[in-house]
Amino acid sequence: MIENKACPYCRRSLIKAENQDNSRSVEHLIPNAVLTRRRKNDEGDFYACRKCNSKKSNIDYILGVLAMGQSSDNDLAADALIKAVEKDNGATKRFIDMVHTARPTNEGTVHAEIPINAQELIEYMHYLGKGQYFKLEHKLYNPRKQVMLVKFDNKLALSSLEGSYTGQHKTNPFQDLQQNSYTEVINNGECLIWAKNNKFLFVFHNYTAIRVKVLSKNKKNIAKVEKSETYLYRYFNYGR
Template sequence: MIHNTICPYCRHALEIKTENRPRSRSVEHLIPNTSLSKRRGKGEGDFYSCRKCNSAKSKLDDIVGLLTKAQSDNESFAYKSLEKTILKKKSIPYRYETMINSAKYEDDGVHVNLPLDASELIKYANYLGKGMYFIKNGKAFNSYRFVMVIKIFTKGFHNQFKDLYNDEQNSDPIKDLETNPNSNVVAEDECVIWSQKMSYLIIFHHYFSFSIKIKKRNKLNEEASNNSMKDVHNSMSYKQ
């Protein structure tokens, strides 16, 4: 747990002795409990963030958590995750109803629309990138000096890569990644984070991942960052 006094997300000073104010200090789990099967306490947080950023990220945490757990090969775990989030409510949240209704069966699997839009995915990737940068460097990300190049990989990509990797290595790529010295296993088979210098790969439940590279701000890297954002906008469906 890093006892910081600056919010890694917005760079505002944290108010330590206040509660329920936008800049008051709150414990932040970069990888949220909603993405894992076992809940961690406040003592297992990564760092502090301001309540305003924590609240904004938490709303996306819930959606990304359900989406990633639903990708699990453990059908019972995936179903229970959906049941807990959806079936116990009086009505299905609009986001998930839209996702279910969009399902299309094609030769290479089931295609559905993500229950969040491209701007929300990019925003979430930015939270992850800023959080990882802070954990690794001990200071908040400075958008005037750096840009992020973001890629998001969904189940269709991971399935193809897994088959190719298994043919060549006769093993599972995520299980091998969990043993890599540059990896941090948040929870076995649920989330692994690989990092080297300012490159991060965060994989949830083997089948949903964020690749984030932080580069110095210049014209070439700004273009690469902008192109990566466009790619996210152009890939708003995934294969199950």
């Protein structure tokens, strides 16, 4: 557990008193919602303000269902989606909507629209990037001097990558990634975090990935970020 005094997400100072927006609360960067078992140790946990923590946790749950729902373990995938549809919480409608968009593809898989919009997704990827940056650098991400380039890959992209990688190297990319010395392995590989030189790759259940680069703020990098966000706004339209 890192005993930090400011929120790595919004930079505000944290207080010990409870029930305020800036009250400190324990943050697991990788949420239990994305794992099939709760983790036992608190290594890498830090404090975040209550406001950021609760905003992030809404999407933690959605990401968890999506990542498990794209798992190559069919039982886990079906179970996660059925539970999400049956569970009566604020996100139920999203998963019912997603089921309604599901269509079989020519490759024998099912395609469904991801029930999350670009704004939520970008915000979430920023949480992951800021948290990981803080864990490694022990300093706060500074939006006046830095920008964050974020990308999201789903099963379609990752399984095609897996195929070409295995064809070329005769090994599995996710197993190779687990062995890599820059990779942190959580719950036997349910989540992998590869981090090097302010570049991070988060892989959840093999087929959902988030890529983050923390870059210095300049014209060229601002343009890169804009281009990548425009792309996300084009493809993730849930609720808009």
